[in-house]
Amino acid sequence: MIQFENVSLEYTTDQYALRNVSFILPDGSFTFLTGHSGAGKSSLLKLIARLEKPTAGDIIIDGIDLSRVKPRQEHKLRQQMGLVFQDNQLLDDRSVFDNVALPLIIGGYRYSEIKTRVKAALKRVGLGHRAYDEPLSLSGGEQQRVGIARAVVAKPRLLLADEPTGNLDADISAEIMQLLMQFSASGVSVLVATHDTGLLDTFDFPRIQLHQGKLVDVHAGAPRNRTRAQFTSGEFA
Amino acid sequence: MAIESGKSAKRPRPPSATRNPNPTAHQNTVGAHTTLAMSDSDARQSKAWTYSRRGYALAQSFRQLRRRKLASLSTLLVFGITLALPALIFFTANSLAALGNRSVGEESITAYLTMQTLDLDGAALAQRLQSQPGIKATRYVSRDEALALFNAQTQINQAVELLGENPLPGAIIVYPDTSALNESAIAQLASQLDQLTAVERVQFDLRWVKRLQAVLNLGRTIGWVLAGFLTLTALLVIGNTMRLELLRRQNELEVSRLLGASRSFLNRPILYAGAVYGFIGGVLACGIALLALNGLRDPTAELSALYSGGFELLLPTVSQLLMVVAGATILGLAGAIVTLCQPKTQFLQNRRTGI
Incomplete structure (x- = not known):
């Protein structure tokens, strides 16, 4: 609340x-x-x-x-908390997977769990197949979905x-x-x-x-x- | 929502979260992306360590080096060359110190004995003096030996023969102990010898040694001052590089901060980058210094031979090399810390943008 x-x-x-x-x-x-x-x-x-x-x-x-x-x-x-930004704030110099993994790295999660959670989050936003692409190769909508995946990957309330x-x-x-x-x-x-x-x-x-x-x-x-x-x-x- | 501290803040790790042996299996139906995704994924399998906090920081440091190869190489070369001279001075310090000690060590005090002193007494006195503190060794030169040496070194032996007797006294050559050698100790030793009844006169001359030592001391001081300035320059180079690194990574830092990164998480990649730059710069400095040292060895040996000296530039020991690399790494780390402590860069990390 x-x-x-x-x-x-x-x-x-x-x-x-x-x-x-x-x-x-x-x-x-x-x-x-x-x-x-x-x-x-x-x-x-x-x-x-x-x-x-x-x-x-x-x-x-x-x-x-x-x-x-x-x-x-x-x-x-x-x-x-999960934060979603207007300009999605993705880091262009790394893959979609790494962008979504960032909150989990910050949170100190193990690699095995990072991999599981990131794949689940990307799948949930319909981008499981773009995990190792660079953000700049995605459309605006896809980039925003990556931003959402990143926001929810750590399961915020x-x-x-x-x-x-x-x-x-x-x-x-x-x-x-x-x-x-x-x-x-x-x-x-x-x-x-x-x-x-x-x-x-x-x-x-x-x-x-x-x-x-x-x-x-x-x-x-x-x-x-x-x-x-x-x-x-x-x-x- | 609860704010916890330490490791308890981490969420529980379900046992089901095991490593998937084929993480890209689900991607095999997506056409053109499949091959690329699989190969990248396989590559990433071997980089699991980059997903830990420290591994991430280290990977980011190396990533910056890789992404800006030319700029990084230039910085590393500047850092390496700047540190090479202090390293060279450090490596040659032992050789120069040995030169100073050897020059003094080869000096001696000559105590000329009275004409009445017999060879046996002279030899006994020399033996007795050798056991005294401050004296490394003694050598007794009898009157006959002195005459023989005199005849060998001069062309006036016929004049000496005209005298009908040996005009030269016996002498004791005293070699002072180099471990406690200084000007006042030499003077005191000479004074003690002069007071002996068997001794007629004491002769010693340390002027040229003192001059050499003064020159060496001056050279050493200039060297260390120069080394200090160059080390400071290296620190500034690293500091400036880290500052640029911070500016380049501003976006990443801001995003990470918004995602909940702690101060240490934000600072760690910069600190690691500083240490990496320092380490590689230190290795380069060692390499450059070794090349320079190798180039200087032959000319130095030739010069030393001209002065009948045994001086040679010694190659550094492994521990000396490690000390230089460790020092450079610490210097790089210090440069990064100085950068992070600057108010302006603190401001960079405290910028509240994004939302």
């Missing part, structure tokens, strides 16, 4: 990225984070990933108050995606969303930051809308999605 309590992020005096944002996201939920560019979506994701620290308020993830996490333990927190379909056309975007939904269905909490209205119209999931750093609206999503994600509007603060 992710809980924001009156969280503010102030970069300079009177220049707020986020202001008094409060909400609760239950385990296994699939939620959109929407808003125009500069609304504070990326800042919110950075706060969750502990890449930024709030200037006010509390962030609690699975009962852990992030303000109590020591700097030397922040990387362990991130190891338990939380998946943060920042504009994961930003560079993709509608059909590929739908594929990517289906993949993220699959992971959500398997119990992973997914938070997708996007300003793609077409995507929001197609997938009627709960959403948090930000505007100029403030939480301006919440939408509970279609009932079936609420049920599956165990998400209720009442859990918004």
Whole structure:
């Protein structure tokens, strides 16, 4: 569960990225984070990933108050999250397999398990046959799927995606969303930051809308999605 | 979600996660990719060590060397050549020290005895002096032997014969002990000899030895200062290389950090790269120094022969070579540490981009 309590992020005096944002996201939920560019979506994701620290308020993830996490333990927190980026952030000088293996190498897994998990993750995103190709030889959609495989290979409980379909056309975007939904269905909490209205119209999931750093609206999503994600509007603060 | 520390943070490793003997078996149906995938996969089987944290860091270090062969070679050559002179000085230090000691060691103090001293007494005195501290050896030169030597070395033996008797006194040649040899000790020994009743006069001359030693000391000092500067230069070369390495790997570092890499995981490849550069640079420096030493040996031997000296440049021992390689490796590591400790590179690793 992710809980924001009156969280503010102030970069300079009177220049707020986020202001008094409060909400609760239950385990296994699939939620959109929407808003125009500069609304504070990326800042919110950075706060969750502990890449930024709030200037006010509390962030609690699975009962852990992030303000109590020591700097030397922040990387362990991130190891338990999966991050998907708009530009997929793949390392071009190594194979798809090695890109997906990176979180497991960082986590100190044995080679046998790395191999098993990477192959399973690539198979799950439909790229088992491209394991030893270079990322640049893949299409944009395939690269993003590799990014997703890398994000989920360590079996995180939380998946943060920042504009994961930003560079993709509608059909590929739908594929990517289906993949993220699959992971959500398997119990992973997914938070997708996007300003793609077409995507929001197609997938009627709960959403948090930000505007100029403030939480301006919440939408509970279609009932079936609420049920599956165990998400209720009442859990918004 | 729980934040644990140490090894307990690692997820449980199910026993089912065993190594697949044919990891590409599922790829055999994908047409054009099959052959490439299989061969690459087979190659990767032998590189399992690169998937451990330390193995990954080491593999990344070597990967950078391989990917930028020319740039890496240039850097290594600069590093090797820069370190070659300090290595050469280190290798020749023992030979030069031996030259200084031998020059002093071959010096002697001559105590001329009174004309009344008999040969037996002179020989006994020489024997007695030999057992004293600070004296390595003595040799008694009788009056007859002195005359014979004199006649052999000069052309005025007829003049001596006219005198009717041997005008030369007996003498004791004293060789000081080189282990405790210094100017004041020699002077003190000469003074002690001079006080003996059988001794008429003491003669010694260490001026040229002192001059040689002064020249050697100056040369040694200049050598070490130069070596210090060159070592500092090597450190800066490595530091700069590591800084460029950090810049080149900025994207990888940022991605790794976002994926949960610890500070040590991020720093390790740079530290390993520094050590690898240092090690290879040290080996190159040894090679260059050995070549130079080999080239200098013959001219040095010829020069030494002209001065009737037995000086020769000795080849370094295995331990000396290992010391140079170890020193260069430490230098490379130090360069990497200095780079990582710089505020600007810390900033590089703390950049929060990606999301």
